[in-house]
Amino acid sequence: MIRSIATTPFAGQKPGTSGLRKKVREFQQPHYAENYIQSVFDSLEGHAGGTLVIGGDGRFHNADVIQTAIRMAAANGFGRVLVGRDGLLSTPAASHLIRKYRAFGGIILSASHNPGGPDGDFGIKLNLANGGPAPEKLTDDIYARTGTIREYRIADLPAVDLNKLGEGQAGGMAVAVIDPVADYAALMQSLFDFDAMRSLIASGFSIAFDAMSAVTGPYAHRILEGLLGCPAGTVMHATPLPDFGGHHPDPNPVHAGDLTDLLVTRRAADFGAASDGDGDRNLILGRGIYVTPSDSLAILAANARLTPGYAQGLAGIARSMPTSTAADRVAASLGIDCYETPTGWKFFGSLLDAGLITLCGEESFGTSSSHVREKDGLWAVLMWLNILARRRESVAEIVTGHWREFGRTYYTRHDYEEVDADGADRLMAGLRARFVTLTGQHGICRADDFAYDDPVDGSHSSGQGIRLIFEDGGRIVYRLSGTGTQGATLRVYIESHEADPLRHGLDPQQTLARLIDLSRSLAGIAAHTGRASPSIIT
Numbered sequence: 001m002i003r004s005i006a007t008t009p010f011a012g013q014k015p016g017t018s019g020l021r022k023k024v025r026e027f028q029q030p031h032y033a034e035n036y037i038q039s040v041f042d043s044l045e046g047h048a049g050g051t052l053v054i055g056g057d058g059r060f061h062n063a064d065v066i067q068t069a070i071r072m073a074a075a076n077g078f079g080r081v082l083v084g085r086d087g088l089l090s091t092p093a094a095s096h097l098i099r100k101y102r103a104f105g106g107i108i109l110s111a112s113h114n115p116g117g118p119d120g121d122f123g124i125k126l127n128l129a130n131g132g133p134a135p136e137k138l139t140d141d142i143y144a145r146t147g148t149i150r151e152y153r154i155a156d157l158p159a160v161d162l163n164k165l166g167e168g169q170a171g172g173m174a175v176a177v178i179d180p181v182a183d184y185a186a187l188m189q190s191l192f193d194f195d196a197m198r199s200l201i202a203s204g205f206s207i208a209f210d211a212m213s214a215v216t217g218p219y220a221h222r223i224l225e226g227l228l229g230c231p232a233g234t235v236m237h238a239t240p241l242p243d244f245g246g247h248h249p250d251p252n253p254v255h256a257g258d259l260t261d262l263l264v265t266r267r268a269a270d271f272g273a274a275s276d277g278d279g280d281r282n283l284i285l286g287r288g289i290y291v292t293p294s295d296s297l298a299i300l301a302a303n304a305r306l307t308p309g310y311a312q313g314l315a316g317i318a319r320s321m322p323t324s325t326a327a328d329r330v331a332a333s334l335g336i337d338c339y340e341t342p343t344g345w346k347f348f349g350s351l352l353d354a355g356l357i358t359l360c361g362e363e364s365f366g367t368s369s370s371h372v373r374e375k376d377g378l379w380a381v382l383m384w385l386n387i388l389a390r391r392r393e394s395v396a397e398i399v400t401g402h403w404r405e406f407g408r409t410y411y412t413r414h415d416y417e418e419v420d421a422d423g424a425d426r427l428m429a430g431l432r433a434r435f436v437t438l439t440g441q442h443g444i445c446r447a448d449d450f451a452y453d454d455p456v457d458g459s460h461s462s463g464q465g466i467r468l469i470f471e472d473g474g475r476i477v478y479r480l481s482g483t484g485t486q487g488a489t490l491r492v493y494i495e496s497h498e499a500d501p502l503r504h505g506l507d508p509q510q511t512l513a514r515l516i517d518l519s520r521s522l523a524g525i526a527a528h529t530g531r532a533s534p535s536i537i538t
């Protein structure tokens with residue numbers, strides 16, 4: 001039986017960089033998730049009888065909202081739901097399933113790298129038939145609907161048993177509980193040379209992978225320890241936990257500090273990697289070296305031809321605006337285009353759909369390709385392993401060799417987290433008001449607010465981050481986070497290019513010290529936020 005439940009709008013159900021993301025406690029209010037899911041369904045057209053993929057990263061509250069989403073999908077006319085066993089699907093695996101099974105779209109329950117548990121965050125994201133996040137005009141429409149919603153539709157059904165694989169019926173809709181890993185693992189086998197990687201590992205090449213008690217555990221376990229023959233224990237924190245073991249499931253050198261220490265300080269393995277809450281981010285480490293995500297994108301692009309899936313070469317590359325310009329240099333040498341997009345994965349989707357690019361990435365530990373329409377943590381790990389298996393050099397040799405060829409782009413991101421939102425707005429407004437006066441000072445040759453015109457659909461996005469560009473090509477970029485759930489987070493991105501190989505072995509924070517100081521004084525960070533230094537440096 002389908003019921004219509006009367007409801008009233010909640011303020012602030014505004015999707016950010018990656019869907020609606022709020023504190024768990026907010027999501028636990030009666031009707032909160034239902035209002036949002038109904039607004040999502042109401043924004044769709046032509047979904048009757050279609051397939052919906054549903055899954056999440058296993059965080060606290062996942063199990064409840066999965067059941068709600070299934071019951072609401074049945075009441076809103078979907079013909080079939082594909083749901084991962086135990087309600088689990090990594091974000092890239094969900095993207096692949098949507099594409100492979102020609103689904104109408106998918107609902108992904110995740111707050112990505114944000115902490116979980118009852119005091120943590122939760123999120124709901126809509127992906128469409130291309131496997132990618134819903135575009136801005138649709139999320140704007142969803143938001144508008146959350147402001148006027150009066151009722152939602154839900155089927156009166158018993159909870160679906162998500163532990164058992166197989167297909168059944170729920171309220172006239174087919175519900176298939178599927179292995180979350182199988183299709184994804186098959187996709188990886190179609191892209192990479194598993195024989196070459198197996199022989200690298202059999203030769204004693206050692207790997208440490210940190211799944212951060214999040215969704216990639218089962219994926220990494222099956223692929224690394226199962227298919228590639230890595231020794232048991234290669235995957236650490238392999239069991240997804242509702243609170244991620246109390247940790248922040250964000251694969252950067254700070255939150256994956258133990259792994260970074262194991263590789264960079266103790267030099268205890270040949271290759272190290274980690275992924276985030278929902279499996280779309282990646283951290284890459286070698287013995288004694290941390291590879292910045294911007295460098296990783298450039299290095300994958302330069303070596304892509306060594307892997308079967310990309311042996312034909314790349315159509316083009318895209319990077320988000322704050323990501324370093326290292327990939328641009330590779331694109332130039334390959335004679336292909338490099339697109340600069342606003343932050344957030346959704347902007348890559350139209351370039352990928354149109355076949356203009358093959359690889360894309362962001363400085364925030366996100367890299368991927370045309371195989372899905374999301375970033376993909378394990379994919380990046382396997383691409384690195386495939387390249388390592390072919391080149392038989394260490395990670396450090398590959399990275400320093402890349403710098404010798406293209407120069408090194410020193411790069412750092414300074415985050416000022418959970419600062420006062422009004423102060424952060426004033427800081428940004430203050431910079432915007434001074435574009436003309438700043439130009440010409442301190443070697444700044446251009447100051448602007450980044451805007452983007454999508455070359456495929458013509459859509460225009462403005463206010464995407466303030467850029468100070470220096471005569472020597474250096475940059476300082478300021479933007480406010482669109483994924484935080486408390487106050488505002490100011491992100492400051494700083495980079496400078498160094499062509500001279502004799503100056504490639506320096507410490508990034510020291511090398512960038514002048515620009516770092518300028519980033520603080522020019523914007524008046526301490527005055528506007530009350531913070532003399534960032535809360536996190538990556």
Ligand code: G1P
Pocket residue numbers: 017018112320343344345362363364366480481482483484491
């Ligand atoms: C952050 C990252 C951005 C990424 C997004 C989703 O968004 O900076 O690159 O696409 O998470 O993973 P932000 O909080 O900066 O808006």
Ligand code: ZN
Pocket residue numbers: 091111112113276277278279280281
């Ligand atoms: Zn994520």
